[in-house]
Amino acid sequence: MDFSVTLVNLAGAVALLLWGVHMVQTGVQRALGAKLRGLLGIALRNRFQAFLAGIGVTAILQSSTATGLMVTGFAAGGLMDLVPALAVMLGANVGTTLIVQLLSFHVAEVAPALILIGVLMFRRTSAAPRDFGRVLIGLGLVLMALNQFVALLDPYEDVPSLRMLLGAVSTQPVLDVILAAGLTWAAHSSVAMVLLTMSFAAKGVVPPAAAFALVLGANLGTAINPVLEGGAGDDPAARRLPVGNLINRGIGVAVGLAVLPWLGPWLVSIDPDNTRVVADFHTGFNLALAVVFFPLLTPFAGLLRRLLPTRIDTADPGRPLYLDHSAIEVPVVALGAATREALRMADALEAMLLGLRDALQRPDRRHLSELKRLDDVLDTLNTAIRSYMTSLPAEAMTEGDHRRAVEILSFATNLEHAGDVVDKGLLGIVSKQLKRGLVFSSAEADPLCGIIERLTTNLRSAAALLVTGDERAARLLVEEKGTFRGLEAEATTEHFARLRDGRLDSVETSTLHLDALRDLKRVNAHLVAAAAYPLLESRGELLDSRLR
Structure with a gap:
C-alpha cells in the first residue's frame, strides 16, 4: 500500500x-x-x-x-x-x-x-x-x-527508516x-x-x-x-x-x-x-x-x-461584604453577618424592580442587559449566604439560632426566586417588546408601574421584617397577597371587557400586560414567603390550609 x-x-x-x-x-x-x-x-x-x-x-x-x-x-x-x-x-x-x-x-x-x-x-x-x-x-x-x-x-x-526515526x-x-x-x-x-x-x-x-x-x-x-x-x-x-x-x-x-x-x-x-x-x-x-x-x-x-490570593473587587456588587468566616465559631455573630448580607439582596432586587418600571415604559436593550446582571448578583449572594450558613457548627447553636438560620435562608432563597421571575418573566416581556416593536399604552403601563411601586414598598417591609420580627408587620404583608389577587382579577376582567368592545390598542400588548400582572403577583408571593410566613409559622399563626 x-x-x-x-x-x-x-x-x-x-x-x-x-x-x-x-x-x-x-x-x-x-x-x-x-x-x-x-x-x-x-x-x-x-x-x-x-x-x-x-x-x-x-x-x-x-x-x-x-x-x-x-x-x-x-x-x-x-x-x-x-x-x-x-x-x-x-x-x-x-x-x-x-x-x-x-x-x-x-x-x-x-x-x-x-x-x-x-x-x-x-x-x-x-x-x-x-x-x-x-x-x-x-x-x-x-x-x-x-x-x-x-x-x-x-x-x-x-x-529501517521508521525504526531509525x-x-x-x-x-x-x-x-x-x-x-x-x-x-x-x-x-x-x-x-x-x-x-x-x-x-x-x-x-x-x-x-x-x-x-x-x-x-x-x-x-x-x-x-x-x-x-x-x-x-x-x-x-x-x-x-x-x-x-x-x-x-x-x-x-x-x-x-x-x-x-x-x-x-x-x-x-x-x-x-x-x-x-x-x-x-x-x-x-x-x-x-x-x-x-x-x-x-x-x-x-x-x-x-x-x-x-493565588482572592482578588477583592469592592466595585463588584455580587461580592459578599459581611460574611466574616472568622465569626463562624460564634453563631450569634455569624447570623447577624448573614442578615446584613441578605439585606443587600433586597437592595439588588429593589434596583431590578425600579429598573423594570422604567423598562416597561421605555424599553432599551442596554438597560435590559444591566438589569439581567443584577439577577446574577442575587444568585451569587444567595449561594454565598447558603454556603456560609451551612458551615455554622450545629453543636454551638441554640434552638433559637437554628430557627433564625432557617429564616435567613428562607429570605435569601425567596428573594433569589423573585429575581428569577423578574429576569426570566418580566424582563422577558420587555425583550419581546423590543423584538416586536411593541409599546404599552398608558392604560396598560400606568397600572403596572403602580403595582411595581407597591411591590417595592412590600420588599422594604419584608427587609424590615427580617430585622424586627414584628408580628403585626408580618400580618400586613400577608394581606398584600389578597390585594394582588384582586388586582390581577380586576385587570383580567378589564382585558376581556375591552376585547369584547373592540377597545384594545393591541392584542399582543394586552396579552403581555396580563403576563406581567401574573409575574408581579408571583414576585409578591415570594416576598411574603421570604419574611412573613417563617415568622408567623414559628408563632403558630398560620393555618395548614386555606380550604374551608
Missing part, C-alpha cells in the same frame, strides 16, 4: 478513536451528567469521600478533564473547600485509568456486537436508551479504531513527554493518547521506555485543559484547583522521568506484554501520585491560597 495512503488511513483511525471516546463521554454526560454533578456536590464533605467520588465519576465519564471542569466550577463558586476539591482531582486521575485497563485486554472481537446493540438502542424514542446506545457505539468505535491502527502498522514495523525519538524521553502533552491537550483526552501509545508498544514500534515517557506526557497534558478553560473571571482564586492539579502532575512527571531508567526495565521484567505493562504504568503512576499527595493536601492548599 502506498505510504501516503497509509498515513491518511492512520489519521482516520486516530480520528475514529477520538470520536469514539467523545461519544462515550457525551453519552454518559447526557444520561448521568446531572446525577454525577449532584454526587460530587454531596461527596465534597471530606477528602476521603471526595477521592472516592472522583474515581467513580471519572470512571463513568472517562474524562478527568470533564470532572476537573465541574469541580473547578464548584470551587470557584465557593461551594466547596479547596482540600476536598484537590482530593477529587486525585481520584479523577485514578478513575480515568480504568477504561485503559479494560481495553488493554484483547476485546476487539466484541466491537461489532457493541455497535449493533448501540444502534438498536439509539433508535429508541426515549432519551435514556438513546444515551446508553451512544456509549456502546462509542466503545465499539474505540475498539475498531485500535484494531485498525495496529493492523495498519503491521507492514511498516520493520521499515522512532529510535531517535525514544532516546529523548523529555521530547516524548512534551510531544504527548501537546497532543493530549489538543485532543482533550488522555485516554485516547494512552490507547495510541499502547498500540505503538504492542507492535514494538516504540520501546517500553519511550511508551512510559509518552504516558507521562499524556498525564501532564490532560491537566492543562482545566487551567485554560476552568478559571472563571479575573479572580486568581478561581484557578487554585486546576493550577494545583497541574503542579502535582508536573512534580509527578519530573520524578517519573528521573526514575524511569531504573523503573522501566523492572516493569518489563515483571510483565512481558507491552500493552499490559503500559496500562499498568499509567495506573501505577496515578495511584502513586494519590498516595504521595493525599496526606499533604492541607499544606498544599495553604500554599495555593498564598500563591
Whole structure:
C-alpha cells in the first residue's frame, strides 16, 4: 500500500478513536451528567469521600478533564473547600485509568456486537436508551479504531527508516513527554493518547521506555485543559484547583522521568506484554501520585491560597461584604453577618424592580442587559449566604439560632426566586417588546408601574421584617397577597371587557400586560414567603390550609 495512503488511513483511525471516546463521554454526560454533578456536590464533605467520588465519576465519564471542569466550577463558586476539591482531582486521575485497563485486554472481537446493540438502542424514542446506545457505539468505535491502527502498522514495523526515526525519538524521553502533552491537550483526552501509545508498544514500534515517557506526557497534558478553560473571571482564586492539579502532575512527571531508567526495565521484567505493562504504568503512576499527595493536601492548599490570593473587587456588587468566616465559631455573630448580607439582596432586587418600571415604559436593550446582571448578583449572594450558613457548627447553636438560620435562608432563597421571575418573566416581556416593536399604552403601563411601586414598598417591609420580627408587620404583608389577587382579577376582567368592545390598542400588548400582572403577583408571593410566613409559622399563626 502506498505510504501516503497509509498515513491518511492512520489519521482516520486516530480520528475514529477520538470520536469514539467523545461519544462515550457525551453519552454518559447526557444520561448521568446531572446525577454525577449532584454526587460530587454531596461527596465534597471530606477528602476521603471526595477521592472516592472522583474515581467513580471519572470512571463513568472517562474524562478527568470533564470532572476537573465541574469541580473547578464548584470551587470557584465557593461551594466547596479547596482540600476536598484537590482530593477529587486525585481520584479523577485514578478513575480515568480504568477504561485503559479494560481495553488493554484483547476485546476487539466484541466491537461489532457493541455497535449493533448501540444502534438498536439509539433508535429508541426515549432519551435514556438513546444515551446508553451512544456509549456502546462509542466503545465499539474505540475498539475498531485500535484494531485498525495496529493492523495498519503491521507492514511498516520493520521499515529501517521508521525504526531509525522512532529510535531517535525514544532516546529523548523529555521530547516524548512534551510531544504527548501537546497532543493530549489538543485532543482533550488522555485516554485516547494512552490507547495510541499502547498500540505503538504492542507492535514494538516504540520501546517500553519511550511508551512510559509518552504516558507521562499524556498525564501532564490532560491537566492543562482545566487551567485554560476552568478559571472563571479575573479572580486568581478561581484557578487554585486546576493550577494545583497541574503542579502535582508536573512534580509527578519530573520524578517519573528521573526514575524511569531504573523503573522501566523492572516493569518489563515483571510483565512481558507491552500493552499490559503500559496500562499498568499509567495506573501505577496515578495511584502513586494519590498516595504521595493525599496526606499533604492541607499544606498544599495553604500554599495555593498564598500563591493565588482572592482578588477583592469592592466595585463588584455580587461580592459578599459581611460574611466574616472568622465569626463562624460564634453563631450569634455569624447570623447577624448573614442578615446584613441578605439585606443587600433586597437592595439588588429593589434596583431590578425600579429598573423594570422604567423598562416597561421605555424599553432599551442596554438597560435590559444591566438589569439581567443584577439577577446574577442575587444568585451569587444567595449561594454565598447558603454556603456560609451551612458551615455554622450545629453543636454551638441554640434552638433559637437554628430557627433564625432557617429564616435567613428562607429570605435569601425567596428573594433569589423573585429575581428569577423578574429576569426570566418580566424582563422577558420587555425583550419581546423590543423584538416586536411593541409599546404599552398608558392604560396598560400606568397600572403596572403602580403595582411595581407597591411591590417595592412590600420588599422594604419584608427587609424590615427580617430585622424586627414584628408580628403585626408580618400580618400586613400577608394581606398584600389578597390585594394582588384582586388586582390581577380586576385587570383580567378589564382585558376581556375591552376585547369584547373592540377597545384594545393591541392584542399582543394586552396579552403581555396580563403576563406581567401574573409575574408581579408571583414576585409578591415570594416576598411574603421570604419574611412573613417563617415568622408567623414559628408563632403558630398560620393555618395548614386555606380550604374551608
